[in-house]
Amino acid sequence: MQRNIKHGRRVSGATAYVRPSSAKHNFNLTIESFVTKILIDANTKSANGVQFIKNGRLVKAKVRKEIIISGCAVNTPQLLMLSGICPGDELRKHGIPAIANLPVGRYLKDHFIFQVFYNTNMIVRTKSLPKYIAQYLRDEGILTTVGNLATFSLFHTTNSSALVPNVEIWFHLPTPVIKLIPPRTNFKADALCYIKKLDQHTNIYFTMFLLHPKSVGTLTLKSNSPRDFPLIDIGIFEDQEDMEDFYKAIQIVNTIGKTEAVQMVGAKQIKFQFCNQYAYDSKEYWYCALKHMVLPGLHISSTVEMGSKDDPFAVVDSNLCVYGVKNLRVADCSIMPTTISGHTNGPALIIGEKAADIIKKSYNISL
Ligand SMILES: Cc1cc2nc3c(=O)[nH]c(=O)nc-3n(C[C@H](O)[C@H](O)[C@H](O)COP(=O)(O)OP(=O)(O)OC[C@H]3O[C@@H](n4cnc5c(N)ncnc54)[C@H](O)[C@@H]3O)c2cc1C
Structure with missing residues (x-):
């Protein structure tokens, strides 16, 4: 990358x-x-x-x-x-x-993000902060990398020969220093409860970016004062096709998650309990998870x-x-x-x- x-x-x-x-x-x-x-x-x-x-x-x-x-x-x-x-x-x-x-x-665009987490039998222990800082000052160590990103890939969910991808998928290893989901989101209580159970030292996870969402958002003024932040609506899932594209991306992730390499570390997908009313891995289950857990890409x-x-x-x-x-x-x-x-x-x-x-x-x- x-x-x-x-x-x-x-x-x-x-x-x-x-x-x-x-x-x-x-x-x-x-x-x-x-x-x-x-x-x-x-x-x-x-x-x-x-x-x-x-x-x-x-x-x-x-x-x-x-x-x-x-x-x-x-x-x-x-x-x-x-x-x-x-x-x-x-x-x-x-x-x-x-x-x-x-x-x-009137035409605000952003990437959208969705993440799927796995428990594993790996454990990455946190060192003391001075050790990380000493490494950083020598231009090495985890603080000089882009998080715990192991690899990333670009896909097109419907056309494997497309020149332009519509999904980017990151694969992350357990990390000693980075919170899995930063506290910037206004998730509902059940989603927050899910996030609290994640363990950065043992979980591996996939981050999916929807690169070309069809949804369009808006940016409007809150008032005529420059000191007021403008109102941003990034339009998540305004267009239902975006949900379908994410669903196809999840299927790619599920396929990778079942490979021998990933299974070697005992990877087990962490279920979204708040979608238990739907059969696990059904389309309805993933649509429910998407509605709860999708994030803005911060690429406005x-x-x-x-x-x-x-x-x-x-x-x-x-x-x-x-x-x-x-x-x-x-x-x-x-x-x-x-x-x-x-x-x-x-x-x-x-x-x-x-x-x-x-x-x-x-x-x-x-x-
Ligand atoms: C938390 C976060 C993480 C990100 N991580 C990545 C990443 O890893 N990789 C990546 O490619 N992209 C990342 N992005 C996106 C990327 O940083 C932005 O898309 C990019 O910086 C936009 O560049 P820009 O020149 O349009 O605006 P900016 O880089 O935001 O520059 C705008 C500048 O204008 C100044 N400014 C604004 N209003 C005023 C004003 N009224 N008066 C004076 N100054 C003003 C701001 O202070 C700022 O310095 C991230 C974004 C965020 C928010």
């Missing part, structure tokens, strides 16, 4: 791009600065600055050329909407002056979709320029026309690289 890792440490846009550029004479960075609005002339529809809060003060930064927003697939659409680039009903609801009526946040995209002018969900064109507003570009995961067949961190950097090429070309800059 490809990872953004250098010498065992995760690399980010900041460490790979921003810090190496920070000494350049034409580069200015302000941190701890919270952008609250893009300033746009309502008559000419041209963006001419941004407004941000720094040290409790409202600051305005004006531009001579253009503004590029890279706030991610959640914050970018929120900022556009707060600045008047928004579906009309959203503007009216929150009393925001209109700049452009565009379908921002497409809320400021790139597309042709006649695409009903398009907000930016192929040069990443916002339709109907001058001097305003978007460069982050929000512009992805739809989900991709992999994870979004690397492609976010690629979008930045491509944006740089487009911008240099449009100003005839050769660097």
Whole structure:
């Protein structure tokens, strides 16, 4: 698996791009600065600055050329909407002056995740934290890896010769350091009870990612305050076909789970007791488990979709320029026309690289 890792440490846009550029004479960075609005002339529809809060003060930064927003697939659409680039009903609801009526946040896509766990006769014991830290400082050990991931595969659930997979499956070994399901979810009590029984030291498990769900979600404003988080509905199982695709992925996992290699460690699938009203392993049983345990993929995209002018969900064109507003570009995961067949961190950097090429070309800059 490809990872953004250098010498065992995760690399980010900041460490790979921003810090190496920070000494350049034409580069200015302000941190701890919270952008609250893009300033746009309502008559000419041209963006001419941004407004941000720094040290409790409202600051305005004006531009001579253009503004590029890279706030991610959640914050970018929120900022556009707060600045008047928004579906009309959203503007009216929150009393925001209109700049452009565009379908921002109306086509939210994400990957969906479902996991199946097994008890085994393996035991991985936890070492002391200083030992893990000492290993990490030598660029080795579990803290330098992507969790306890042993291997991963890409499949298409209905077409084995398809060039584009629709499911990614991870196989995890017991882990000394990582909680099996992070406490970020709003599971119901019976699902939480199930999670409590999982044992990271002995369980192996499979994680399935649905890479191209048909379900579509939305991102809307909670209020016209930039301090309020926007409302995100990732649309899980809006489209029933997604459940069927997951069911087919589960059958692949079940087949792997029954292989000699997996059975060598005495693997026994941990049943979802809250679905006991259905026969174990029946379709109804898995649909029930899916409804209880499916997770968001944390790979949100497409809320400021790139597309042709006649695409009903398009907000930016192929040069990443916002339709109907001058001097305003978007460069982050929000512009992805739809989900991709992999994870979004690397492609976010690629979008930045491509944006740089487009911008240099449009100003005839050769660097
Ligand atoms: C918990 C978690 C784990 C993940 N793990 C992986 C993984 O292992 N592999 C993978 O490929 N992907 C992973 N992802 C997804 C991946 O991190 C994102 O898709 C990717 O970072 C998106 O890049 P981006 O440039 O669009 O936005 P971001 O990387 O989120 O960058 C947006 C930046 O804008 C800043 N910002 C936002 N609003 C404002 C504002 N109003 N004013 C000032 N600054 C603002 C933010 O602080 C942030 O620095 C994970 C996501 C999450 C949430």
